[in-house]
Amino acid sequence: MDVAILGAGVAGLASAIALKQIGMTVSVFERRGTVHNLGAGIVCWPNATFVLSELGILDELSTVAGGVTSMRRATHNDIALGTLNIRDLDAAMGFPSLSVLREDLMRILLEQVEQCDIPIHYAAHATGVERVGDACRVQFADGSSVSPRIIVGADGRMNSVARQYITNDNQPVYQGFVNWIGIHRWDKCVFDCLEIRDYWGVGARFGIVPVSSDTAYWAGGIAAPESFLTNDSNQIAQLRQSFRGWPSQVGDIVFSAANSNTKCVALYDHDPVPCWHRDNVMMIGDAAHAALPTSGQGAAQALEDAWFLAREFAALPNDPENAMARFTERRSKKTSGIIIGGRNFASNLFGSDAEACALRDRNAQQTDYASLVAGMATGWSAGLPIGG
Ligand SMILES: Cc1cc2nc3c(=O)[nH]c(=O)nc-3n(C[C@H](O)[C@H](O)[C@H](O)COP(=O)(O)OP(=O)(O)OC[C@H]3O[C@@H](n4cnc5c(N)ncnc54)[C@H](O)[C@@H]3O)c2cc1C
Numbered sequence: 608m609d610v611a612i613l614g615a616g617v618a619g620l621a622s623a624i625a626l627k628q629i630g631m632t633v634s635v636f637e638r639r640g641t642v643h644n645l646g647a648g649i650v651c652w653p654n655a656t657f658v659l660s661e662l663g664i665l666d667e668l669s670t671v672a673g674g675v676t677s678m679r680r681a682t683h684n685d686i687a688l689g690t691l692n693i694r695d696l697d698a699a700m701g702f703p704s705l706s707v708l709r710e711d712l713m714r715i716l717l718e719q720v721e722q723c724d725i726p727i728h729y730a731a732h733a734t735g736v737e738r739v740g741d742a743c744r745v746q747f748a749d750g751s752s753v754s755p756r757i758i759v760g761a762d763g764r765m766n767s768v769a770r771q772y773i774t775n776d777n778q779p780v781y782q783g784f785v786n787w788i789g790i791h792r793w794d795k796c797v798f799d800c801l802e803i804r805d806y807w808g809v810g811a812r813f814g815i816v817p818v819s820s821d822t823a824y825w826a827g828g829i830a831a832p833e834s835f836l837t838n839d840s841n842q843i844a845q846l847r848q849s850f851r852g853w854p855s856q857v858g859d860i861v862f863s864a865a866n867s868n869t870k871c872v873a874l875y876d877h878d879p880v881p882c883w884h885r886d887n888v889m890m891i892g893d894a895a896h897a898a899l900p901t902s903g904q905g906a907a908q909a910l911e912d913a914w915f916l917a918r919e920f921a922a923l924p925n926d927p928e929n930a931m932a933r934f935t936e937r938r939s940k941k942t943s944g945i946i947i948g949g950r951n952f953a954s955n956l957f958g959s960d961a962e963a964c965a966l967r968d969r970n971a972q973q974t975d976y977a978s979l980v981a982g983m984a985t986g987w988s989a990g991l992p993i994g995g
Pocket of ligand 1: 613614615616617618620632636638639643645646647648649650731732733734746761762763764766767768786788865872891892893894898903905906907908909
């Protein structure tokens with residue numbers, strides 16, 4: 608059975624490998640000239656590393672990734688709010704949590720795609736999906752088209768043509784904050800152990816995720832109107848102003864930030880939808896269930912999609928429409944919970960009422976972090992053959 612995958616992001620490349628592993632004929636169509644690295648880095652939590660192991664690339668990833676040990680939360684003036692023990696999470700789920708630069712993750716996925724002899728067509732910008740007779744055809748900007756047996760839309764959160772065909776609406780929802788993101792390299796060892804730092808302010812948050820003793824990716828977020836990225840203000844100056852006086856590592860980062868090594872992105876997600884397929888077209892990854900970065904699970908859920916999709920197609924090789932229905936049924940509850948969880952956490956973090964933020968911080972100090980970790984392990988393992 609031949610499958611055309613639209614988009615060479617995490618979901619598209621991982622699905623290409625997983626579907627090829629079960630003997631399907633796969634081609635990938637990517638609108639850009641190369642594989643793209645939106646975002647500076649990712650924590651591959653244990654549900655993600657389980658899938659990476661099934662795809663045969665966990666060992667390779669481990670050579671460039673960092674084994675994160677804990678996540679320390681603190682206020683913007685470094686008052687401790689509590690620490691999540693990531694080693695306990697890993698022990699409960701049976702796989703490691705690894706921090707990795709996005710460029711390394713994408714390179715390793717791409718190398719595996721190439722090793723599997725899966726063709727990637729670059730500069731192939733899908734402009735629409737239309738029904739012709741019994742099945743659908745993908746139209747590209749250069750006038751060409753393809754009519755495979757199955758079309759998998761892994762074409763991201765912002766303007767998915769697959770989502771447009773399936774739901775008639777692909778508009779993402781702006782969630783009221785922007786993130787500056789980047790990678791910072793110190794000229795000395797600054798992380799004795801790979802502890803994630805998560806600083807909370809009023810309407811602002813700064814996260815630092817080490818991938819080695821001297822390198823970290825980071826994200827600084829502030830509440831902002833949707834017009835923030837299109838106004839004329841000096842964004843690097845705003846970044847520095849927003850995090851002035853925060854802990855010293857934040858200072859190191861924002862004062863060496865420049866337009867050349869920093870990106871600012873506005874954060875959108877999608878309302879959960881119950882149906883992810885129509886005719887012979889389905890959507891996966893951010894196209895189907897984009898969650899905010901505050902969920903910490905966007906890439907992990909894209910990877911899980913690849914694993915589940917291959918299992919459902921393998922179980923029903925002669926009935927792909929039913930396989931797509933079963934896939935959606937298995938995936939939608941978990942991903943909907945993650946979208947809503949990401950939104951709730953974001954509204955807590957980026958609320959600009961000082962009293963509400965003080966209450967949030969007191970609640971964080973009283974949190975039972977061992978129970979929180981146990982809940983994360985249960986939720987993130989759901990549906991997978993991992994964990995207790
Ligand atoms: C700032 C930021 C930080 C994040 N941090 C984390 C994190 O720490 N951990 C985590 O797990 N997740 C994180 N995420 C979420 C994560 O990046 C996504 O959930 C994940 O990459 C989803 O992958 P995807 O393949 O579905 O979509 P994408 O990565 O968006 O890939 C979509 C691909 O489709 C291509 N495409 C789009 N339209 C077309 C078209 N019409 N024709 C052909 N190709 C097309 C695009 O060029 C792109 O290559 C973050 C997201 C953001 C925005």
